[in-house]
Amino acid sequence: MKKYSLFIFYLLFAIPQFTSAQAAIIAMIFGDKVASEKFNLSMEIGVPFNSFSNVDDLKIQNGVNFGIAGNLKLSENWYVSPTVYFLSKRTVLLKHTNLISDDAYLNGLYSDTSAKMRVGYTDVHVLFAYQPNDSNFRFGLSPQVSFLGKAKSTYSGSQGELEQSTTKFVNKTDYGVIANVGYFLRSAHEGKGIILNLRYYQGFTDVLKDNFASGTNKSSYVALHVSLPFLTDELAAKNKKPEQIKD
Template sequence: MRKTILSTLVMFFFLFASIAKTQAQAALLVLIFGDKAATEKFNFSIVGGINHSNISNQLDNHAMFGTNFGLGINMKLSEKWYFKPEFKPLNSMGFKGNASLKTGTIVDGPFANVPTTRSLNYLDIPVMMHYQAAEKILIGFGPQVNFLTKAQEKFEGKNDATYDQNIKDKLNKTDYGFAAAFTYQLITKRNGKGINLQLRYYQGVSDVYKNLGSNKNSAFSFNLEFPFISDAVAEKKMANLK
């Protein structure tokens, strides 16, 4: 079993490293081949949802909404335990609050203490273990590493003026933390292939900004997961419910 998990992880990271440039390509591969690769103990899935994120210890900060999207692997280890790594090339986080533009030029004038949005996008790799707590309920926990791909700061000044700047060099390139998830399985949906409703919480343990003291990412997410399993496996699941 240990060799199976290791080989799957290696395949997982090499596969998605080669297609990370285009999210649509990754989704298309799963849509085409997902059902064919599925067994009773292994399947791919597509996961996406809404984030409500914030960064700790920032002045006048407010949480903001964002989106997440990616692909997952589901491995059944036993009757109760599942190993579920994911690859999410889209995960938008950040926060809102008032701030002042500081370029040292005349441009700063209209942007003193104005509403400001910090939008961060990460490529996420959560690696979670899930426990089947009840027939339709999974509880999961595990580490997560996030790679910063984009960071923008948008100032909304007077007279509808706006100013955008890239702040990626002010942030750490990698964010580490832990994720916990509660999943409710709609087993009979999609003719037995199912839809999973998931509430997830992420807590970062590393600093987001390089030189601003302690500042950590956190986010609540509501996700939908669409497993890709074969018709035969779906029919067996439906039969077991009768």
């Protein structure tokens, strides 16, 4: 069991260049094969509602998180979940912004206009969670580091929409902390379990460069998150009868 755990932890942290499709394949191949009462893999899906600080007239938009996690039971009440979101998109609507390009004519057409900005990251975090006795609630904290992939903005103007790569206007990394409240539905998903999470992220770094937005533009979001564990049929049967679970 130990060698499987080390192998999965290596996958989670050493290959952030993997696509979300590859992540899903890994989870499906190895999921229930390494599952035990102490360790399992899970598919992670979330919808963050993102915002940036110090941006005037910004409108919050929903994004998407998708990845895999390794879930390790440390003791009767404590859990740790190293997680990688191979797909992590944060979206905001900028109501008053200007196109920045080498074409002065286009800059004039798309000045003081609205733009939908989509920033793609690979997120890595390690969630430490506490679950009280005889409770399905879990309370957790986690540091998170986000590595920039691509950023795009779609500007709206009198001539229609214009899409521009804005990767050069976004800093390469973002880091912060996550606070999480989860509720474990043991008997759901045919006993395989589902964990519903309400999550808040607060970034500590400046996301947007000064030539795009002034001030310190820290990222934050509230997310609704679902964790789908991969468990064996035997463990699923025990989940349907919690009184039979033994540490």
